[in-house]
Amino acid sequence: MKIVIANWKMNLLSQEAAAFCQAFKAGYTPKAGCEAGIAPPATLLHQVSALLAGSSVQVYAQNAYFEPKGAFTGEISMSQVKDAGCHGVILGHSERRHIFGETDENLVKKLKSAWECELMPVLCIGETLTQRDAGFTLDVLHKQLEVLKVTGPGPLVLAYEPVWAIGTGRVAEPVQIEEVHAFIHDELWHLWHDRGLDIPIQYGGSVTPENFDGILAVPFVSGGLVGGASLDPAKFQKLIGQAQATV
């Protein structure tokens, strides 16, 4: 199974989102074995869910809190995300970890809360450049994956996003992606046994139509989590077409 998700981050206003969905839907033909998703900012979740209804494109939130309700000013719950029409939620994105102090402890709670609300979590992991240069890439990923030991198995998409490749235009080399994706595949087997082998592992970090074919050819790469290039409906369509061509 392949899965390509547009991570819009903190971009687009409602009119722009409407124009995007209209342009995108006009040229999108679904194909079995390849899922497409869009993760708009929270303010656009309802609108984008309504615009994409019936298109088979799934909507994801970019984050949500683990408590079901209450005095948590500025947060939104998993059930609110579900109520807005979402299929899933991105968790542990490096911008959440590094700018907003997301912790593995919270991610355990968020994964459980997402499952309780029948949301598909997309768990992001990745090393910084300092960690890679110091030779700790696999140790960092092993540590980040330990949340899955605590939670036990459940529905999941995993996204490997080297922090140094996000928004920098500097994509990881296929050989670097290959080493990490094979490692994650093995780790998932150790953590969840057969259940772990079904988890799609996306690559993310400066993915564009120019480099995506090479990335998709790497073993254990099951698609992409795409930021910058996903803000252009034509480019996003192209990326989905590239993933569809591999199934």
Ligand code: PGA
């Ligand atoms: P990018 O972002 O494609 O702009 O590098 C990817 C991501 O952060 O999910």
